[in-house]
Amino acid sequence: MQIKKSATKKKPAAAKDAPGWDEKSVLRVARRCTQALKPYVPGKSIEEVRAKYQPAIITKLGSNENPLGTSAKVLSALEAALPNVSLYPDGASRNLRQALADANGIKPGQVMVGNGSDEVLVMIAAAFLNPGETVLVSENTFSEYEFSGRVLDGKIVKIPLRGMRYDLKGFAKKLTRKTKLVFLCNPNNPTGSYFTHRELEAFLCAASRDTLVVVDEAYGEYADAPDFPRSVELLGKYPNLLISRTFSKIFGMAGLRLGYAFGDPFLIRETARVKTPFNVNLLVQTAGVAALADNDFRARSLANNHEGREFLARELAKRGLENIPTQANFICFRTERPAVDLCEDLLQRGMIIRALRSFGLEYWNRVTIGTPEQNRRFLQALDAVLSASG
Numbered sequence: 001m002q003i004k005k006s007a008t009k010k011k012p013a014a015a016k017d018a019p020g021w022d023e024k025s026v027l028r029v030a031r032r033c034t035q036a037l038k039p040y041v042p043g044k045s046i047e048e049v050r051a052k053y054q055p056a057i058i059t060k061l062g063s064n065e066n067p068l069g070t071s072a073k074v075l076s077a078l079e080a081a082l083p084n085v086s087l088y089p090d091g092a093s094r095n096l097r098q099a100l101a102d103a104n105g106i107k108p109g110q111v112m113v114g115n116g117s118d119e120v121l122v123m124i125a126a127a128f129l130n131p132g133e134t135v136l137v138s139e140n141t142f143s144e145y146e147f148s149g150r151v152l153d154g155k156i157v158k159i160p161l162r163g164m165r166y167d168l169k170g171f172a173k174k175l176t177r178k179t180k181l182v183f184l185c186n187p188n189n190p191t192g193s194y195f196t197h198r199e200l201e202a203f204l205c206a207a208s209r210d211t212l213v214v215v216d217e218a219y220g221e222y223a224d225a226p227d228f229p230r231s232v233e234l235l236g237k238y239p240n241l242l243i244s245r246t247f248s249k250i251f252g253m254a255g256l257r258l259g260y261a262f263g264d265p266f267l268i269r270e271t272a273r274v275k276t277p278f279n280v281n282l283l284v285q286t287a288g289v290a291a292l293a294d295n296d297f298r299a300r301s302l303a304n305n306h307e308g309r310e311f312l313a314r315e316l317a318k319r320g321l322e323n324i325p326t327q328a329n330f331i332c333f334r335t336e337r338p339a340v341d342l343c344e345d346l347l348q349r350g351m352i353i354r355a356l357r358s359f360g361l362e363y364w365n366r367v368t369i370g371t372p373e374q375n376r377r378f379l380q381a382l383d384a385v386l387s388a389s390g
């Protein structure tokens with residue numbers, strides 16, 4: 001009988017650390033800068049709360065989603081596009097970028113899109129930030145600016161809020177030749193406060209052209225203050241300005257994941273180098289175009305928000321709860337008790353809002369402005385919890 005050669009072959013030597021990894025050995029191969037990354041802390045989901053407390057009704061006002069849901073036109077567009085999902089999408093998202101350009105009076109070459117603005121922010125850092133260069137971010141703000149900087153091995157410099165607002169003068173004082181990126185959130189998540197057109201322009205004047213200034217306007221569509229920045233107008237004047245926005249809020253498409261940024265065509269072209277080939281899927285591209293065409297849904301969302309904003313601010317004040325004037329679709333208020341305790345009690349009653357400990361604000365809570373009924377339900381639950389603990 002002939003023995004097959006392959007059967008007698010020696011097995012390759014096992015890898016040194018076989019059979020598996022442990023915490024220490026995996027750190028030897030992991031990138032060092034990623035060790036400092038903190039996992040994103042999301043708001044509580046309906047499923048989590050149902051599993052923990054089984055409340056009769058659950059109201060989710062913890063993640064700044066659109067309480068009116070999604071535009072019916074977006075849903076129809078998604079349905080119509082479903083038979084095409086065997087095909088790759090347009091990697092350059094041409095129709096969507098054209099629609100965004102048309103809606104904002106700019107050129108498609110000034111528009112980039114991503115899988116949520118989370119991805120857009122990381123792409124900007126990946127395209128421009130060299131290891132060790134400085135990234136300026138605020139304290140008490142959206143965590144993904146710091147994430148984007150750290151993931152590219154940048155040096156994070158934090159500027160405190162001043163009177164619960166972004167301190168752009170404080171930012172300007174920290175600018176150096178090593179500052180490559182500045183992330184500004186307007187209105188700020190989680191405070192809802194904003195900086196003005198004049199403040200933004202003064203900061204842009206102070207920054208060199210080689211410092212890229214990213215203004216994240218995830219909630220910008222809700223702002224109605226007359227001095228809120230008309231940021232798109234500034235694009236022509238300041239070639240280092242990038243404006244990031246999202247379809248997750250006023251367009252009601254958080255689950256679909258679509259974000260975008262505007263900027264100088266050369267900056268946008270550089271950012272495209274780090275893009276994965278099909279980062280915005282076929283359904284989402286179609287949905288984005290349909291959403292932009294539905295002015296009625298946007299107007300209703302805005303009207304609901306403005307009404308709810310006034311109502312909640314008034315009602316919180318009536319209860320003696322300090323709250324910050326907001327330009328966004330949420331409102332931030334202070335309580336005597338640590339917010340995590342208050343929010344846990346609310347969860348038991350099926351009311352999801354957000355404790356701001358992960359934002360560094362131990363006694364502050366953030367509630368999304370809901371429909372009139374959701375807002376009333378929130379106040380009822382809040383009253384019950386405050387009187388039980390008071």
Ligand SMILES: Cc1ncc(COP(=O)(O)O)c(C=O)c1O
Pocket residue numbers: 063064115116117118119142185189216218219245246247248254257258259
């Ligand atoms: C200020 C800010 N920017 C960006 C995002 C992320 O948005 P997206 O869903 O587009 O990733 C959020 C999400 O809540 C946010 O609050």
